[in-house]
Amino acid sequence: AILADQIAAGEVVERPASVVKELVENAIDAQSTQIDINIEDAGLKKIEIIDDGIGIEHDDVKIAFKRHATSKINDQKNLFMVRSLGFRGEALPSIASVSDVHLKTSTGDEGTQIHIKGGKIEDIKPSDSRRGTSICVENLFFNTPARLKYMKSLRTELSQISDIVDRLAIGHPDIAFSLVHNHKEILRTSGRGQLKQVIGDIYGAKNLKKIIKISNSDNDFTINGYVSLPELTRSARSHITINLNGRYIKNYSLVKAITDGYGSKLMVGRYPIAVLNIELNPILTDVNVHPTKQTVRISKEEQLCNLVAKTIYDTIYKENL
Ligand code: ADP
């Protein structure tokens, strides 16, 4: 079973940032209002996530670390039909099979703490009853040296972590996030529910004057979000965040639609800061393509891309110049 978990880990847990993503998504699914993320040495030494969510019942703690144990819907073929981010029940067993995990959780009354190392339960006992869950992942990939060898520099791994936390914070303005690396604070959001404020927390409050709202819809799609004016540019596309029905996705055609509307074709190597939230009928999305759930196919994609490009172009060049 541990071997199967390690094989699954190869897909789900590629690097420290994937661990952060899975654990933060679990905290989001648990209806947390505050999620604190503590990282040491770009996550290779330690990843600690503390939430104030619903917690896990004592009897369910061991089960949560079993493969395909999910308290969320698991016969769901289309992940965009559900609002919860997890549904496969793969993350916890995968992570625990390649690291040293301490988890403490409580639903408000009795609490539980468990220690699992390399997929083996070392210890499980009662603990205090602060509602929520804290999970600490240490020595990631200690027993899979081949995987460890593939890690890039600490700087690269940390920037991947910071990137995913930014995107999750953007997708959840109503949750207060903090990200601390080696005792230094990298991000803090207020959780007061304003997307624009989160964008300011990440990209600098002084830039907000140059970031404008976009909003439009047609029969199939509703889009809204923010895009920077051409006077505020970035040299990489990585400052573009796309959420589909509340879920962060990667989609090259949509990124291209955003940069087309922004005018990147004329301003070579200049890209906007942008957040695009798309709402659509889940029927228009394809079933999950990949275990990490980020790459997505959309029917009527061309129609959507045209809407996005036109809305951004019109908003920047017709209404604001
Ligand atoms: P999934 O998220 O796909 O259901 P995971 O392996 O990520 O699978 O988690 C397994 C189960 O453990 C979840 O379904 C949930 O019931 C529980 N769980 C994990 N993390 C948390 C958390 N932070 N708060 C509450 N429950 C959690």
Ligand code: MG
């Ligand atoms: Mg999960």
